[in-house]
Amino acid sequence: MVHARFPSGYVADVLQTLEVLAELDQGRDPRLTSALTRVESGQNSQGQPSTWVTLRACTGLRAAYG
Numbered sequence: 001m002v003h004a005r006f007p008s009g010y011v012a013d014v015l016q017t018l019e020v021l022a023e024l025d026q027g028r029d030p031r032l033t034s035a036l037t038r039v040e041s042g043q044n045s046q047g048q049p050s051t052w053v054t055l056r057a058c059t060g061l062r063a064a065y066g
Contacts, residue, residue, distance in 0.1 A: 014038055015053065018060025027063025036064050 014035050021027055039057050 015056035015060060018063070019056050022059050022063030025063075027060065032064060036061065 018027070018032065018035055018039065021029065021032065039060060042057065
């Protein structure tokens with residue numbers, strides 16, 4: 001799970017953008033590499049996991065990597 005507080009703060013724009021692009025079937029666009037790296041770097045075992053942040057992160061990552 002991605003650990004962050006909700007509301008997701010400054011990361012929300014990245015996650016929401018990835019989520020929308022996933023819905024538009026554009027999750028594999030190579031221009032998203034830095035955004036996906038940012039989301040991946042948020043994975044850790046410290047802190048309190050947020051269901052909503054994790055859901056958005058998984059949606060974007062699934063669209064990019066299958």
